[in-house]
Amino acid sequence: MKKFLAIIKVFWQKSLTYRFTVLAYRVGEIGETLALILMWSAIYNGQKTIGALTLPEMITYILIGNFFNAIIRNFLSGLIARDIKEGRLSIFLIKPMRYFDYILIQEIGRISFVTIMSMFSAALVIIFFINTFIWNFDIAYFSVIIVMVTLAFVSELLIAYLVGLIAFWTDEVDGIYSTIDRIKKFFSGGYFPISLLPVTFVQISFFLPFAYSFFVPAQLYLKKIDLSVGLKGLLVQIIWIVALYGIINTVWTRGLKKYEGIGI
């Protein structure tokens, strides 16, 4: 526990050292959300509903979904790949702590910081759309959403970690990362609610981990999805997390045998 706090503290301090970067990210976040809202307002153009969502529901979907996504997403792949490529991993390999644990703790530190910041920027935008934003304070739904977002954070972290580890063989992972990122965004409903697509597509995406980081929690918030579907989703997430963790362990062991610790 003390290890955990010590590393988190260091990460907070690092984040605070670069206040400008933290702020700059928020500007982009707000800008993207506003652009999406503008776009959908133009598409609705007087229409009552699109894909069973009214305009206020769509705006709420975008706001709440992007808020979840800001908490869930990470930039780990590049960081891990760099550690491997440039040999910085060696510094962690000689310490009595697993690299994975270090990364995980550091991410929790980062995310706790980002969450607070994102809450501010989300609050700003919500104030702007206060008349259209739909509030939901249902405890049951809320609890499922919180668990789902937490699990989505873990599964995204594992995916990014796994992609980063590919650097043991390829040195760079930017290409595969950006491909996966796009697929992820599409399946997660980040571009548009996947309910607009054919039913089979939606059914498939419920078996993938991506929908749980945007579409499903946002739809739960809007009560467009039944609570039981949400609970089933948690199960799917847990299965993914266990599978990913297993794969990571194998890849890590094999990767280390390949590792050359270049640069030192």
Place this chain on the structure above:
Amino acid sequence: MVDIEAKNLSRTFEYYRKQRGLSGWLKFLFYREKLHAEAVKDISFSIDSGELVGFLGPNGAGKTTTLKMLSGILHPTSGQVKVLGHIPAQREKEYQKKFALIMGQKNQLVQDLPAMETFIVNKEIYEIPDQEFEENLDELANIFDIHNILDIQVRKLSLGQRMRCELVAALLHKPKILFLDEPTIGLDVVAQKNIRDFIKKYNQEKKTTIILTSHYMEDIRELCQRVIIINLGKIIYDGKLDDLIRKYAPYKLLKVIFNGNGVKLEEVEKFGEIDEFHPYACTIKTKRNEAKDTAIALLSSDLPVDDIIIDEVDVNDVIRQVFNS
């Protein structure tokens, strides 16, 4: 007691050859010629508890690769290595708490924060009790004189200050074994001397086993009684530095200073092989056992001798000879 034991240790790296230019890249996309480099070839050695051993060798000789295998960063391709009874590549926590690896060219300190923050993180990672941490830190901060820079961003420190902080970070958990990879690289002479003095003191006081690699002969000469010389992945010498000097440098250097009108080359040539000559100073190479007699002969001759220094051959020259032979 044997601390480190390596038996037939080898490590091979894979790499690819790419033909020059853009067309080379296009070919590279479809076909890559795989090559193997043997960084370390079948080396064996053992190091006793409390020894301070110097690893010598040119760039790419395999020194760092060996250290990386000893610290568990790299898996050996073949052969075995045991350090304090542990197999390093298994990376057991128990083993990791017993050693430290310090790399002159890579740092563990968080660059954006003061060194103190890294020390605190290390304290937790290595599970050092509060009181022990305070005592160690205080002692090390005194030795390295870093009390006044503990709270300054690492990025803003000079290279010498940073290296001192790196050493403190690596020693907080009181390692029994220390792997030092080029600890003085890039430092000025004063800073080099400081680091050297410390290493010597640390080895003597704490009886820590130390392996040191360095390009600077001064480091090796001042610190190590025993040297292991590696070239092209193989050990070409393992023994006392003194023996090595005696074997490869069977002569001493007499540095003679003259006053008055100086001397002519013919006048000093009869005393031995002339290494350097100037009318007021020359260096004469003589056999080890003849050095004293030659000095006496010089003093009792008519030459205007002002001073004579009997010196060892430069270790660099010795090593160069070892590599050439």
